[in-house]
Amino acid sequence: MAVVGGGPIGLAVAWRCAARGMRVSVYDATPGSGASDVAAGMLAPVAETYFGERVLTGLLVESAARWPGFAAELAEYTGLDLGYRTEGTLTVALTSDDLAEAERLWTYQRELGLPVTPLRPAELRDREPLLATRLRGGALAPGDHQVDPRRLVAALRVAVERAGVTLLPRPVRDLTELEAAATVVAAGCGTAALTGLPVRPVKGQILRLRAPGGATPGFRHVIRGHADGRHVYLVPRTDGEVVVGATVEERADLDVTAGAVLDLLRAATDVIPELTEYELVEARSGLRPGTPDNAPLLGPLPDRPEVLVAAGHFRHGIVLTPLTADLIADLLATGVPDPALAPLSPARFGTPATGAGGPGLGGTPGPDDGTTR
């Protein structure tokens, strides 16, 4: 079988399929250079739960539950450190308006049975003394963990090679180039051009800071801030890095703009003032593969049952990696779709106007094709 796309989804699918005895080839000219290279790696079913996305929330919870086992298995299989951290996520609100907005979300999340515990400002600062003194409140989601996506991809590459998968460093411009009996399209934003499915690029800009003098960041939780109406997240890594993200822009260019960097830095330093002393080591943008309902496309193409899609993960590709890989590998191995796949079928948006196969025909490809970078 062939997997088109060497990001975390494609590699994890390949690893799981190889473990089930399939012969797998992964096609990607530049594996890991898509959205995962810019992703923060928050495994955050609670903090990523928004009104009106119940199907997606169920997926996030289920996949997050598989992460501890997946991370342990991958780390043991490869001997590599994934930067997997389980301190949990603190959401904090700076103003009373921010707090009102956040509290509505926490109430909704608790109604769904998700673990989220409101904390007073003093309790927040007991946990993270660097938090701004002017915070009005916050909450802890103890099960919202993190992983370093660049380390994840590096480990998955080692894992698939060890499992006998062939990595072919070349782009796929048309699925008819492939001669495999089964194909999995895990090409992120490039999926639109390959399949005609409605995957659109959603730009995100992020920063990477580094603690001065090679130190570890002075905070351990992932911090999500509601800061004067701006949203920001701060992800501390043990190697000293802090990822600050992210804009969500309906654009397909990769420019890093002054306004986005200003907004991210302002919100970040409003939440943790000491970050002004941190080094700014990277300002980048990437394109998330968005879908009309923010949920991924998992399952066969309407007209071509031999082509499975595993794409459109939008903001949730990293957390959804283990579940996606298991569902797709099981489907390929057994031919029987898991009931969880039903609401995620690529057919839910109708049959692509052009059928599959023609690059750029009827899809909404961005200028940046995940399969060819």
Added chain:
Amino acid sequence: MAVVGGGPIGLAVAWRCAARGMRVSVYDATPGSGASDVAAGMLAPVAETYFGERVLTGLLVESAARWPGFAAELAEYTGLDLGYRTEGTLTVALTSDDLAEAERLWTYQRELGLPVTPLRPAELRDREPLLATRLRGGALAPGDHQVDPRRLVAALRVAVERAGVTLLPRPVRDLTELEAAATVVAAGCGTAALTGLPVRPVKGQILRLRAPGGATPGFRHVIRGHADGRHVYLVPRTDGEVVVGATVEERADLDVTAGAVLDLLRAATDVIPELTEYELVEARSGLRPGTPDNAPLLGPLPDRPEVLVAAGHFRHGIVLTPLTADLIADLLATGVPDPALAPLSPARFGTPATGAGGPGLGGTPGPDDGTTR
């Protein structure tokens, strides 16, 4: 003769000396990689005139007056575009506190006879419609021009080679390595280690923005802003670039910090809100060669008359390039020092404790030695 340092000062000295018939070698492992690579290139005697620096102000005015001729000669000699622009500089004040601070400076500058014309907000926006509507006032310094320092260095390199100067791409760690009858030390921050003189690194952080879509920036003047107590300058280039600067920090590291980028972007977008849409293409830091009185060191070393110093230009290396080159070349050609050199003598801070020659002995070298980068 030997020139140590291939920045604008060293190259211009070499060019002027070669024109007077001298045989010149310039030593620099990485010419143009020092302060000039980060400099904005404001030729701003008025806007750079501060209380208590009358000697320096006189130099700035005199050298700025030589710039039109120098730029025309260099451009004609090399056929290269220097990015020399003569639209002038607008200083603007955002709040009434900013305006009070700026007005004290304008009064002082006018008392010295410098050309500076206060303008009302409407007059400012007539000249530059992109300026923020909330500006409280400003002033025009029509004679404060600009040049692109990277283009300047590129042109000077062509000019010196055309004039027969030998460029030796190697570092000088000790002046005793050189066998020239006369030596000019134009090594920026590296001058301290070579001579023992009190040249100290003063860190500056700058940003480069770029107008979207390859356009020319929407403003033509150099803009200097007093913005809620922060100082910022915005230098628009015809190639679409806008330089935003600069911090002045008594530090010798080259880290780009989140706090500095935040402050520069905040002040810049407060003055010209449209800059939020510009691309952030570079965030850099450099080390200015500072001296105890902010004026350069020009003239012979106290104990070694065959070694001339042309260093310590602090924030003013680009504007002072033509005058420095003329004064040093004349001194070498005639043996007679111009009276203007008297207050700039390297001897004014006493004899260096160790004499010249020993790298790092008695000086205050930064980690970043302009001669070796």
